[in-house]
Amino acid sequence: MINNRRKFIKQSLLASLATSLGSNIVFGKNIPFGMELVGLSETTSSFPGKSELLSVLNDRPINIETPAHLLNDKLTPNDLFFVRNNGIPPVNIDPNKWSLEISGESAASNKTYSLNELKSNFENISYNITLECGGNGRKEFNPPAKGNQWTTGAVGCVKWTGVRLKDVLNDVGIKSDAVYIGYYGADSHLSGSPDKDAISRGVPIAKALEKESMIAWAMNDQDIPLLNGHPLRLVFGGYPASCSGKWLKKIVIRDQVHDGQKMKGSSYRTPCKPVAPGAKVNEEDMCIIENMPVKSLISYPKTGATINLDQQLPIAGHAWTSSKEITKMEYSIDFGMNWLACRLSKSDNKYAWQHFEAEVNFPEKGYYEVWARATDIDGNTQPMLLPGWNPKGYLNNACHRIAIKVL
Numbered sequence: 001m002i003n004n005r006r007k008f009i010k011q012s013l014l015a016s017l018a019t020s021l022g023s024n025i026v027f028g029k030n031i032p033f034g035m036e037l038v039g040l041s042e043t044t045s046s047f048p049g050k051s052e053l054l055s056v057l058n059d060r061p062i063n064i065e066t067p068a069h070l071l072n073d074k075l076t077p078n079d080l081f082f083v084r085n086n087g088i089p090p091v092n093i094d095p096n097k098w099s100l101e102i103s104g105e106s107a108a109s110n111k112t113y114s115l116n117e118l119k120s121n122f123e124n125i126s127y128n129i130t131l132e133c134g135g136n137g138r139k140e141f142n143p144p145a146k147g148n149q150w151t152t153g154a155v156g157c158v159k160w161t162g163v164r165l166k167d168v169l170n171d172v173g174i175k176s177d178a179v180y181i182g183y184y185g186a187d188s189h190l191s192g193s194p195d196k197d198a199i200s201r202g203v204p205i206a207k208a209l210e211k212e213s214m215i216a217w218a219m220n221d222q223d224i225p226l227l228n229g230h231p232l233r234l235v236f237g238g239y240p241a242s243c244s245g246k247w248l249k250k251i252v253i254r255d256q257v258h259d260g261q262k263m264k265g266s267s268y269r270t271p272c273k274p275v276a277p278g279a280k281v282n283e284e285d286m287c288i289i290e291n292m293p294v295k296s297l298i299s300y301p302k303t304g305a306t307i308n309l310d311q312q313l314p315i316a317g318h319a320w321t322s323s324k325e326i327t328k329m330e331y332s333i334d335f336g337m338n339w340l341a342c343r344l345s346k347s348d349n350k351y352a353w354q355h356f357e358a359e360v361n362f363p364e365k366g367y368y369e370v371w372a373r374a375t376d377i378d379g380n381t382q383p384m385l386l387p388g389w390n391p392k393g394y395l396n397n398a399c400h401r402i403a404i405k406v407l
């Protein structure tokens, strides 16, 4: 007899459900009428080109981060790369009509390049470069810092393709009094006001002229996703990602430190000298963040994993630094009393994150934390606990920790 509790679900509906889930529903024809798929009810809101598995911190402006266990790939897939917007992204982008202006008081000329001219007039290059938001890890600060409560996921490393910023700046000509560059993007201020920029930051001229500093149009050999700055963005390894301007329309060569939106006050600045947690710091005692600190992330397993006592636990992750390379990677299972070595890969190029692996043995059943600690070639290493408190909660490079239960 026909089970009349089940009604026939139309093939077209099944197909659209399968698309939303991203895979075929194997026994789809048996789904009881009116029942919601668990897999769909668990999903969060979706953004163009971004996985539904990312964590949404804010949707206006869009700020979404990547859970640590989804950063296990050697190069972060485009749909898993975090998004940090300060304003509203541009719409109706036509890459064929996109242009980039270079000007400013320390530019020897004013030039405007179409995207196609950039691609054909300058040497095309690719580097694997880690971008990390200066506020990554902010959630841990106490007293708490206002702003997006990033946990560990405002970071990713991808293959960027584009041209060297220095080649383009040299083509325009750099006057001898140049000290800084600033960027302007096509996004708009949250208020909608055309007179205000969402963000307009920059870097010292020496940083702009580094061989890895680039103007990029591709991420992992594909167009940069809309939310990550399509069709053109700056990429500066080792500096807070806020310097890497998205939807890039204009670069100014400045004879002074760039004074655009979010360059002043306490934005992307930390106290020039350490202060007590919660202290009030005067603006003149705040310094612009330049090099980011050494850091690492355990991307496998997911925190909370269980394992049997007779098994070894494989762990894996990445480490990055603004220095030349990471030279030592260690882990601890006893809250930092003893450290054991991980295997560590070589760096593809400066600013690419490096991968580590180890097999962990546990002495008895119970709760453990696995901590990871990176050290770079200059001897910089990660603190076990939260580093210097600062009013805006930047530069938290404390060791990443995951919980493991041994059964």
Ligand SMILES: Nc1nc2c(c(=O)[nH]1)N[C@H]1C(S)=C(S)[C@@H](COP(=O)(O)O)O[C@H]1N2
Residues within 6 Å of the ligand: 081, 082, 083, 084, 085, 086, 087, 131, 132, 133, 134, 184, 185, 186, 187, 198, 199, 227, 228, 229, 240, 241, 242, 243, 244, 245, 246, 247
């Ligand atoms: N035009 C523009 N560029 C921008 C931003 C922005 O809001 N607008 N955000 C900055 C900040 S604070 C960060 S951390 C990075 C984030 O890059 P992503 O969104 O590609 O991850 O872009 C930077 N570049």
Ligand SMILES: [Mo]
Residues within 6 Å of the ligand: 084, 132, 133, 134, 135, 241, 242
């Ligand atoms: Mo950022």
